[in-house]
Amino acid sequence: MTERHNTELHHLLSRAIDGVVLHGESDRLRELVRELEADLARVQGHACRVAEKLRKAERAVDQTEAYPTETSWIAEVQESDDQWMYLRADCDRAVVEQRIASMQKRFPQWKDGTPVNGRIIRKTTTYTVEPAADREPLTHLAKGANAEDCPACKGTNPPYPFLCPGPEQQPTV
Known part of the structure:
Protein backbone atom coordinates (compact mmCIF):
# COMPACT_ATOMS: atom_id res chain seq x y z
CA MET A 1 0.00 0.00 0.00
CA THR A 2 1.47 3.34 -1.02
CA GLU A 3 1.82 6.45 1.10
CA ARG A 4 -1.02 8.07 -0.88
CA HIS A 5 -3.28 5.10 -0.12
CA ASN A 6 -2.37 5.34 3.56
CA THR A 7 -3.26 9.03 3.62
CA GLU A 8 -6.54 8.42 1.80
CA LEU A 9 -7.41 5.53 4.12
CA HIS A 10 -6.63 7.60 7.18
CA HIS A 11 -8.82 10.46 5.90
CA LEU A 12 -11.76 8.15 5.09
CA LEU A 13 -11.50 6.29 8.39
CA SER A 14 -11.48 9.50 10.41
CA ARG A 15 -14.57 10.70 8.50
CA ALA A 16 -16.23 7.29 9.07
CA ILE A 17 -15.56 7.56 12.79
CA ASP A 18 -17.18 11.01 12.76
CA GLY A 19 -20.16 9.50 10.88
CA VAL A 20 -19.68 11.70 7.80
CA VAL A 21 -19.02 9.11 5.08
CA LEU A 22 -20.51 10.13 1.76
CA HIS A 23 -22.18 7.60 -0.55
CA GLY A 24 -19.22 7.06 -2.91
CA GLU A 25 -16.67 7.10 -0.08
CA SER A 26 -18.00 3.96 1.59
CA ASP A 27 -17.18 1.86 -1.48
CA ARG A 28 -13.68 3.34 -1.69
CA LEU A 29 -13.20 2.73 2.04
CA ARG A 30 -14.13 -0.96 1.63
CA GLU A 31 -11.72 -1.24 -1.30
CA LEU A 32 -8.86 0.31 0.69
CA VAL A 33 -9.59 -1.98 3.66
CA ARG A 34 -9.47 -5.04 1.33
CA GLU A 35 -6.11 -3.85 -0.05
CA LEU A 36 -4.84 -3.35 3.48
CA GLU A 37 -5.97 -6.86 4.49
CA ALA A 38 -4.23 -8.33 1.41
CA ASP A 39 -1.04 -6.43 2.30
CA LEU A 40 -1.24 -7.69 5.87
CA ALA A 41 -1.68 -11.28 4.70
CA ARG A 42 1.40 -10.96 2.46
CA VAL A 43 3.46 -9.46 5.31
CA GLN A 44 2.33 -12.13 7.77
CA GLY A 45 3.15 -14.87 5.27
CA HIS A 46 6.57 -13.37 4.69
CA ALA A 47 7.15 -13.03 8.45
CA CYS A 48 6.26 -16.69 8.99
CA ARG A 49 8.66 -17.78 6.23
CA VAL A 50 11.46 -15.66 7.71
CA ALA A 51 10.81 -17.04 11.20
CA GLU A 52 10.91 -20.61 9.91
CA LYS A 53 14.18 -19.94 8.08
CA LEU A 54 15.65 -18.52 11.29
CA ARG A 55 14.56 -21.58 13.28
CA LYS A 56 16.12 -23.88 10.65
CA ALA A 57 19.33 -21.85 10.70
CA GLU A 58 19.52 -22.04 14.50
CA ARG A 59 19.04 -25.81 14.41
CA ALA A 60 21.69 -26.14 11.69
CA VAL A 61 24.21 -24.08 13.65
CA ASP A 62 24.00 -26.23 16.77
CA GLN A 63 23.85 -29.83 15.62
CA THR A 64 26.30 -30.83 18.36
CA GLU A 65 23.80 -30.46 21.22
CA ALA A 66 21.65 -33.57 21.57
CA TYR A 67 19.40 -32.22 24.34
CA PRO A 68 18.97 -28.78 25.92
CA THR A 69 21.54 -27.80 28.54
CA GLU A 70 20.36 -28.35 32.11
CA THR A 71 21.38 -25.98 34.89
CA SER A 72 20.90 -26.51 38.61
CA TRP A 73 22.18 -24.69 41.68
CA ILE A 74 23.79 -26.17 44.80
CA ALA A 75 23.95 -24.46 48.20
CA GLU A 76 26.85 -25.19 50.53
CA VAL A 77 28.02 -23.75 53.85
CA GLN A 78 31.55 -23.71 55.17
CA GLU A 79 31.95 -25.54 58.45
CA SER A 80 34.37 -24.48 61.16
CA ASP A 81 36.99 -26.95 59.88
CA ASP A 82 36.92 -25.20 56.44
CA GLN A 83 35.09 -28.11 54.81
CA TRP A 84 32.10 -27.31 52.60
CA MET A 85 28.83 -28.99 53.59
CA TYR A 86 26.02 -29.65 51.10
CA LEU A 87 22.73 -27.96 51.98
CA ARG A 88 20.41 -28.21 49.00
CA ALA A 89 20.20 -28.38 45.21
CA ASP A 90 17.46 -26.88 43.07
CA CYS A 91 16.90 -25.71 39.51
CA ASP A 92 15.82 -22.30 40.88
CA ARG A 93 18.69 -20.14 42.13
CA ALA A 94 16.39 -18.10 44.39
CA VAL A 95 15.44 -21.22 46.38
CA VAL A 96 19.10 -22.02 46.96
CA GLU A 97 19.91 -18.42 47.99
CA GLN A 98 16.98 -18.51 50.42
CA ARG A 99 18.28 -21.75 51.96
CA ILE A 100 21.72 -20.22 52.60
CA ALA A 101 20.18 -17.04 54.06
CA SER A 102 17.95 -19.14 56.32
CA MET A 103 20.95 -21.13 57.56
CA GLN A 104 22.96 -17.97 58.23
CA LYS A 105 20.02 -16.34 60.02
CA ARG A 106 19.40 -19.30 62.34
CA PHE A 107 23.09 -20.05 62.90
CA PRO A 108 25.15 -16.89 62.27
CA GLN A 109 28.26 -18.59 63.64
CA TRP A 110 29.57 -21.96 64.67
CA LYS A 111 30.27 -22.94 68.32
CA ASP A 112 33.88 -21.83 68.01
CA GLY A 113 32.76 -18.36 66.80
CA THR A 114 33.57 -18.91 63.13
CA PRO A 115 30.98 -17.16 60.92
CA VAL A 116 28.80 -19.35 58.71
CA ASN A 117 29.81 -18.68 55.12
CA GLY A 118 27.75 -19.87 52.21
CA ARG A 119 28.38 -20.37 48.52
CA ILE A 120 26.34 -21.18 45.46
CA ILE A 121 27.57 -23.59 42.82
CA ARG A 122 26.13 -23.69 39.32
CA LYS A 123 25.96 -27.20 37.89
CA THR A 124 25.58 -27.33 34.12
CA THR A 125 24.95 -30.54 32.24
CA THR A 126 25.32 -30.63 28.48
CA TYR A 127 24.56 -33.48 26.12
CA THR A 128 26.95 -33.29 23.19
CA VAL A 129 26.81 -35.41 20.08
CA GLU A 130 30.20 -36.96 19.43
CA PRO A 131 31.21 -38.01 15.93
CA ALA A 132 31.42 -41.74 15.40
CA ALA A 133 34.91 -43.21 15.52
CA ASP A 134 36.36 -43.78 12.08
Missing part, protein backbone atom coordinates in the same frame (compact mmCIF):
# COMPACT_ATOMS: atom_id res chain seq x y z
CA ARG A 135 36.74 -47.52 11.65
CA GLU A 136 37.88 -49.44 8.68
CA PRO A 137 35.06 -51.46 7.19
CA LEU A 138 35.10 -55.09 8.25
CA THR A 139 36.22 -57.40 5.50
CA HIS A 140 35.22 -60.99 4.93
CA LEU A 141 37.66 -63.87 5.04
CA ALA A 142 38.04 -66.01 1.95
CA LYS A 143 34.90 -67.70 0.65
CA GLY A 144 34.20 -70.93 2.50
CA ALA A 145 36.08 -69.97 5.71
CA ASN A 146 34.38 -70.55 9.07
CA ALA A 147 31.88 -67.67 9.53
CA GLU A 148 32.48 -67.67 13.29
CA ASP A 149 36.09 -66.59 12.63
CA CYS A 150 35.19 -63.89 10.06
CA PRO A 151 35.03 -60.32 11.51
CA ALA A 152 32.38 -59.25 8.96
CA CYS A 153 30.17 -62.30 9.61
CA LYS A 154 30.47 -62.19 13.41
CA GLY A 155 27.03 -61.85 15.04
CA THR A 156 25.10 -62.15 11.76
CA ASN A 157 23.98 -65.76 12.31
CA PRO A 158 24.49 -66.96 8.71
CA PRO A 159 22.45 -69.96 7.51
CA TYR A 160 23.85 -73.47 7.73
CA PRO A 161 26.55 -74.32 6.72
CA PHE A 162 28.23 -71.52 8.66
CA LEU A 163 30.58 -70.45 5.90
CA CYS A 164 31.82 -66.98 5.08
CA PRO A 165 30.45 -65.65 1.77
CA GLY A 166 33.66 -63.67 1.20
CA PRO A 167 35.62 -63.37 -2.05
CA GLU A 168 36.99 -66.37 -3.85
CA GLN A 169 40.40 -67.36 -2.58
CA GLN A 170 43.17 -66.71 -5.08
CA PRO A 171 44.95 -69.91 -6.10
CA THR A 172 48.49 -70.15 -4.83
CA VAL A 173 51.22 -70.75 -7.37
Whole structure:
Protein backbone atom coordinates (compact mmCIF):
# COMPACT_ATOMS: atom_id res chain seq x y z
CA MET A 1 0.00 0.00 0.00
CA THR A 2 1.47 3.34 -1.02
CA GLU A 3 1.82 6.45 1.10
CA ARG A 4 -1.02 8.07 -0.88
CA HIS A 5 -3.28 5.10 -0.12
CA ASN A 6 -2.37 5.34 3.56
CA THR A 7 -3.26 9.03 3.62
CA GLU A 8 -6.54 8.42 1.80
CA LEU A 9 -7.41 5.53 4.12
CA HIS A 10 -6.63 7.60 7.18
CA HIS A 11 -8.82 10.46 5.90
CA LEU A 12 -11.76 8.15 5.09
CA LEU A 13 -11.50 6.29 8.39
CA SER A 14 -11.48 9.50 10.41
CA ARG A 15 -14.57 10.70 8.50
CA ALA A 16 -16.23 7.29 9.07
CA ILE A 17 -15.56 7.56 12.79
CA ASP A 18 -17.18 11.01 12.76
CA GLY A 19 -20.16 9.50 10.88
CA VAL A 20 -19.68 11.70 7.80
CA VAL A 21 -19.02 9.11 5.08
CA LEU A 22 -20.51 10.13 1.76
CA HIS A 23 -22.18 7.60 -0.55
CA GLY A 24 -19.22 7.06 -2.91
CA GLU A 25 -16.67 7.10 -0.08
CA SER A 26 -18.00 3.96 1.59
CA ASP A 27 -17.18 1.86 -1.48
CA ARG A 28 -13.68 3.34 -1.69
CA LEU A 29 -13.20 2.73 2.04
CA ARG A 30 -14.13 -0.96 1.63
CA GLU A 31 -11.72 -1.24 -1.30
CA LEU A 32 -8.86 0.31 0.69
CA VAL A 33 -9.59 -1.98 3.66
CA ARG A 34 -9.47 -5.04 1.33
CA GLU A 35 -6.11 -3.85 -0.05
CA LEU A 36 -4.84 -3.35 3.48
CA GLU A 37 -5.97 -6.86 4.49
CA ALA A 38 -4.23 -8.33 1.41
CA ASP A 39 -1.04 -6.43 2.30
CA LEU A 40 -1.24 -7.69 5.87
CA ALA A 41 -1.68 -11.28 4.70
CA ARG A 42 1.40 -10.96 2.46
CA VAL A 43 3.46 -9.46 5.31
CA GLN A 44 2.33 -12.13 7.77
CA GLY A 45 3.15 -14.87 5.27
CA HIS A 46 6.57 -13.37 4.69
CA ALA A 47 7.15 -13.03 8.45
CA CYS A 48 6.26 -16.69 8.99
CA ARG A 49 8.66 -17.78 6.23
CA VAL A 50 11.46 -15.66 7.71
CA ALA A 51 10.81 -17.04 11.20
CA GLU A 52 10.91 -20.61 9.91
CA LYS A 53 14.18 -19.94 8.08
CA LEU A 54 15.65 -18.52 11.29
CA ARG A 55 14.56 -21.58 13.28
CA LYS A 56 16.12 -23.88 10.65
CA ALA A 57 19.33 -21.85 10.70
CA GLU A 58 19.52 -22.04 14.50
CA ARG A 59 19.04 -25.81 14.41
CA ALA A 60 21.69 -26.14 11.69
CA VAL A 61 24.21 -24.08 13.65
CA ASP A 62 24.00 -26.23 16.77
CA GLN A 63 23.85 -29.83 15.62
CA THR A 64 26.30 -30.83 18.36
CA GLU A 65 23.80 -30.46 21.22
CA ALA A 66 21.65 -33.57 21.57
CA TYR A 67 19.40 -32.22 24.34
CA PRO A 68 18.97 -28.78 25.92
CA THR A 69 21.54 -27.80 28.54
CA GLU A 70 20.36 -28.35 32.11
CA THR A 71 21.38 -25.98 34.89
CA SER A 72 20.90 -26.51 38.61
CA TRP A 73 22.18 -24.69 41.68
CA ILE A 74 23.79 -26.17 44.80
CA ALA A 75 23.95 -24.46 48.20
CA GLU A 76 26.85 -25.19 50.53
CA VAL A 77 28.02 -23.75 53.85
CA GLN A 78 31.55 -23.71 55.17
CA GLU A 79 31.95 -25.54 58.45
CA SER A 80 34.37 -24.48 61.16
CA ASP A 81 36.99 -26.95 59.88
CA ASP A 82 36.92 -25.20 56.44
CA GLN A 83 35.09 -28.11 54.81
CA TRP A 84 32.10 -27.31 52.60
CA MET A 85 28.83 -28.99 53.59
CA TYR A 86 26.02 -29.65 51.10
CA LEU A 87 22.73 -27.96 51.98
CA ARG A 88 20.41 -28.21 49.00
CA ALA A 89 20.20 -28.38 45.21
CA ASP A 90 17.46 -26.88 43.07
CA CYS A 91 16.90 -25.71 39.51
CA ASP A 92 15.82 -22.30 40.88
CA ARG A 93 18.69 -20.14 42.13
CA ALA A 94 16.39 -18.10 44.39
CA VAL A 95 15.44 -21.22 46.38
CA VAL A 96 19.10 -22.02 46.96
CA GLU A 97 19.91 -18.42 47.99
CA GLN A 98 16.98 -18.51 50.42
CA ARG A 99 18.28 -21.75 51.96
CA ILE A 100 21.72 -20.22 52.60
CA ALA A 101 20.18 -17.04 54.06
CA SER A 102 17.95 -19.14 56.32
CA MET A 103 20.95 -21.13 57.56
CA GLN A 104 22.96 -17.97 58.23
CA LYS A 105 20.02 -16.34 60.02
CA ARG A 106 19.40 -19.30 62.34
CA PHE A 107 23.09 -20.05 62.90
CA PRO A 108 25.15 -16.89 62.27
CA GLN A 109 28.26 -18.59 63.64
CA TRP A 110 29.57 -21.96 64.67
CA LYS A 111 30.27 -22.94 68.32
CA ASP A 112 33.88 -21.83 68.01
CA GLY A 113 32.76 -18.36 66.80
CA THR A 114 33.57 -18.91 63.13
CA PRO A 115 30.98 -17.16 60.92
CA VAL A 116 28.80 -19.35 58.71
CA ASN A 117 29.81 -18.68 55.12
CA GLY A 118 27.75 -19.87 52.21
CA ARG A 119 28.38 -20.37 48.52
CA ILE A 120 26.34 -21.18 45.46
CA ILE A 121 27.57 -23.59 42.82
CA ARG A 122 26.13 -23.69 39.32
CA LYS A 123 25.96 -27.20 37.89
CA THR A 124 25.58 -27.33 34.12
CA THR A 125 24.95 -30.54 32.24
CA THR A 126 25.32 -30.63 28.48
CA TYR A 127 24.56 -33.48 26.12
CA THR A 128 26.95 -33.29 23.19
CA VAL A 129 26.81 -35.41 20.08
CA GLU A 130 30.20 -36.96 19.43
CA PRO A 131 31.21 -38.01 15.93
CA ALA A 132 31.42 -41.74 15.40
CA ALA A 133 34.91 -43.21 15.52
CA ASP A 134 36.36 -43.78 12.08
CA ARG A 135 36.74 -47.52 11.65
CA GLU A 136 37.88 -49.44 8.68
CA PRO A 137 35.06 -51.46 7.19
CA LEU A 138 35.10 -55.09 8.25
CA THR A 139 36.22 -57.40 5.50
CA HIS A 140 35.22 -60.99 4.93
CA LEU A 141 37.66 -63.87 5.04
CA ALA A 142 38.04 -66.01 1.95
CA LYS A 143 34.90 -67.70 0.65
CA GLY A 144 34.20 -70.93 2.50
CA ALA A 145 36.08 -69.97 5.71
CA ASN A 146 34.38 -70.55 9.07
CA ALA A 147 31.88 -67.67 9.53
CA GLU A 148 32.48 -67.67 13.29
CA ASP A 149 36.09 -66.59 12.63
CA CYS A 150 35.19 -63.89 10.06
CA PRO A 151 35.03 -60.32 11.51
CA ALA A 152 32.38 -59.25 8.96
CA CYS A 153 30.17 -62.30 9.61
CA LYS A 154 30.47 -62.19 13.41
CA GLY A 155 27.03 -61.85 15.04
CA THR A 156 25.10 -62.15 11.76
CA ASN A 157 23.98 -65.76 12.31
CA PRO A 158 24.49 -66.96 8.71
CA PRO A 159 22.45 -69.96 7.51
CA TYR A 160 23.85 -73.47 7.73
CA PRO A 161 26.55 -74.32 6.72
CA PHE A 162 28.23 -71.52 8.66
CA LEU A 163 30.58 -70.45 5.90
CA CYS A 164 31.82 -66.98 5.08
CA PRO A 165 30.45 -65.65 1.77
CA GLY A 166 33.66 -63.67 1.20
CA PRO A 167 35.62 -63.37 -2.05
CA GLU A 168 36.99 -66.37 -3.85
CA GLN A 169 40.40 -67.36 -2.58
CA GLN A 170 43.17 -66.71 -5.08
CA PRO A 171 44.95 -69.91 -6.10
CA THR A 172 48.49 -70.15 -4.83
CA VAL A 173 51.22 -70.75 -7.37
